[in-house]
Amino acid sequence: xxxxxxxxxxxxxxxxxxxxxxxxxxxxxxxxxxxxxxxxxxxxxxxxxxxxxxxxxxxxxxxxxxxxxxxxxxxxxxxxxxxxxxxxxxxxxxxxxxxxxxxxxxxxxxxxxxxxxxxxxxxxxxxxxxxxxxxxxxxxxxxxxxxxxxxxxxxxxxxxxxxxxxxxxxxxxxxxxxxxxxxxxxxxxxxxxxxxxxxxxxxxxxxxxxxxxxxxxxxxxxxxxxxxxxxxxxxxxxxxxxxxxxxxxxxxxxxxxxxxxxxxxxxxxxxxxxxxxxxxxxxxxxxxxxxxxxxxxxxxxxxxxxxxxxxxxxxx
Amino acid sequence: xxxxxxxxxxxxxxxxxxxxxxxxxxxxxxxxxxxxxxxxxxxxxxxxxxxxxxxxxxxxxxxxxxxxxxxxxxxxxxxxxxxxxxxxxxxxxxxxxxxxxxxxxxxxxxxxxxxxxxxxxxxxxxxxxxxxxxxxxxxxxxxxxx
Numbered sequence: 001x002x003x004x005x006x007x008x009x010x011x012x013x014x015x016x017x018x019x020x021x022x023x024x025x026x027x028x029x030x031x032x033x034x035x036x037x038x039x040x041x042x043x044x045x046x047x048x049x050x051x052x053x054x055x056x057x058x059x060x061x062x063x064x065x066x067x068x069x070x071x072x073x074x075x076x077x078x079x080x081x082x083x084x085x086x087x088x089x090x091x092x093x094x095x096x097x098x099x100x101x102x103x104x105x106x107x108x109x110x111x112x113x114x115x116x117x118x119x120x121x122x123x124x125x126x127x128x129x130x131x132x133x134x135x136x137x138x139x140x141x142x143x144x145x146x147x148x149x150x151x152x153x154x155x156x157x158x159x160x161x162x163x164x165x166x167x168x169x170x171x172x173x174x175x176x177x178x179x180x181x182x183x184x185x186x187x188x189x190x191x192x193x194x195x196x197x198x199x200x201x202x203x204x205x206x207x208x209x210x211x212x213x214x215x216x217x218x219x220x221x222x223x224x225x226x227x228x229x230x231x232x233x234x235x236x237x238x239x240x241x242x243x244x245x246x247x248x249x250x251x252x253x254x255x256x257x258x259x260x261x262x263x264x265x266x267x268x269x270x271x272x273x274x275x276x277x278x279x280x281x282x283x284x285x286x287x288x289x290x291x292x293x294x295x296x297x298x299x300x301x302x303x304x305x306x307x308x309x310x311x312x313x314x315x316x
Numbered sequence: 317x318x319x320x321x322x323x324x325x326x327x328x329x330x331x332x333x334x335x336x337x338x339x340x341x342x343x344x345x346x347x348x349x350x351x352x353x354x355x356x357x358x359x360x361x362x363x364x365x366x367x368x369x370x371x372x373x374x375x376x377x378x379x380x381x382x383x384x385x386x387x388x389x390x391x392x393x394x395x396x397x398x399x400x401x402x403x404x405x406x407x408x409x410x411x412x413x414x415x416x417x418x419x420x421x422x423x424x425x426x427x428x429x430x431x432x433x434x435x436x437x438x439x440x441x442x443x444x445x446x447x448x449x450x451x452x453x454x455x456x457x458x459x460x461x462x
Contacts (some may be wrong), residue, residue, distance in 0.1 A: 097352035100358065107369065
């Protein structure tokens with residue numbers, strides 16, 4: 001890709017800050033694909049960050065995440081808040097292609113200029129998010145969106161990364177998800193600030209709520225995690241969820257500074273991991289072979305081999 | 317033609333949709349799957365989209381190519397879509413139409429700015445190849461904008 005002239009980038013940044021959708025869309029593309037322009041844009045937007053309320057929505061495939069987000073947006077719009085959604089769908093591990101279909105269920109807001117929806121492919125990344133989701137949230141924040149909703153890929157039991165990225169995370173548990181054991185396993189049920197039994201009009205919904213509540217009582221740390229019931233298709237229960245999430249956010253915001261620092265730290269750690277991994281995978285064939293042989297023969301443990309690469313990386 | 321023979325800085329992003337009142341979405345689903353299997357990122361919608369919604373979606377998703385499936389005369393409103401895309405500053409996005417398009421009405425679509433029209437029986441290879449070629453064209457046009 002050709003280098004974009006600085007004057008064009010500054011113009012794009014100005015349009016972003018004014019909340020222009022086309023500029024927001026383009027800059028998300030830059031970050032999603034790690035194009036060179038992102039270095040300059042990251043620098044420009046630093047002063048415009050930390051205002052949006054970032055809410056993560058996660059849960060099993062088919063739990064109703066997209067439909068809940070649709071109802072959630074409706075409530076936010078009643079409260080006159082502007083919204084951006086980043087909806088992540090899985091990519092094919094074989095071809096890298098993806099069908100991005102989350103926004104089908106949000107089409108109610110298709111003509112509302114204060115709702116911006118963007119679909120993202122996970123591009124093979126584990127954790128249910130997109131590699132650059134943190135940057136993409138920042139760009140939405142800089143564009144002046146008051147609430148950013150992040151929808152993860154339909155997750156299993158261990159996709160907990162959303163909790164580190166969002167201010168408040170909401171975990172959806174469909175009714176009848178299994179016996180009580182499922183509810184006490186470690187994993188996504190522990191990362192939620194809120195648990196939501198969606199599809200509460202289905203049989204077993206009440207039983208699921210009870211199971212979740214009793215499982216939460218068994219936990220050692222007694223932080224109260226509220227359990228809500230919603231029917232996303234009708235909007236039932238969503239209004240009280242929106243209010244509860246907002247008040248949770250305002251409580252956290254009192255400690256906004258350290259919260260923001262936590263997120264920056266995670267971003268730095270993620271970038272370090274990524275750079276290190278790329279460095280190792282792009283070593284010369286001879287260096288790779290030598291490294292593997294040393295581990296195979298027992299001359300180095302994998303930990304020592306990693307340390308060695310790390311030292312080399314710093315010296316380069 | 318596979319993705320390997322085409323180099324992109326990042327995967328093609330395309331929209332497969334239907335406008336108007338026709339709900340026959342089998343064709344659009346198959347095309348969406350072809351494009352996904354060719355390594356593209358495909359935003360897929362249900363049928364019955366409004367023109368305004370398609371334009372918004374194309375803008376927010378920053379797509380390279382839009383594929384419209386039309387099996388029951390909905391192609392007649394495609395010139396309106398082309399006008400709305402231009403009006404919204406999205407003239408770099410290429411539009412492909414596939415389905416039942418009478419020969420006599422095809423010229424009108426091309427004249428309105430549609431890049432390509434597919435008829436029944438077209439091969440998977442040709443569909444994929446066309447979307448890849450148009451992705452290149454769309455990105456070049458977008459980069460060279462003032």
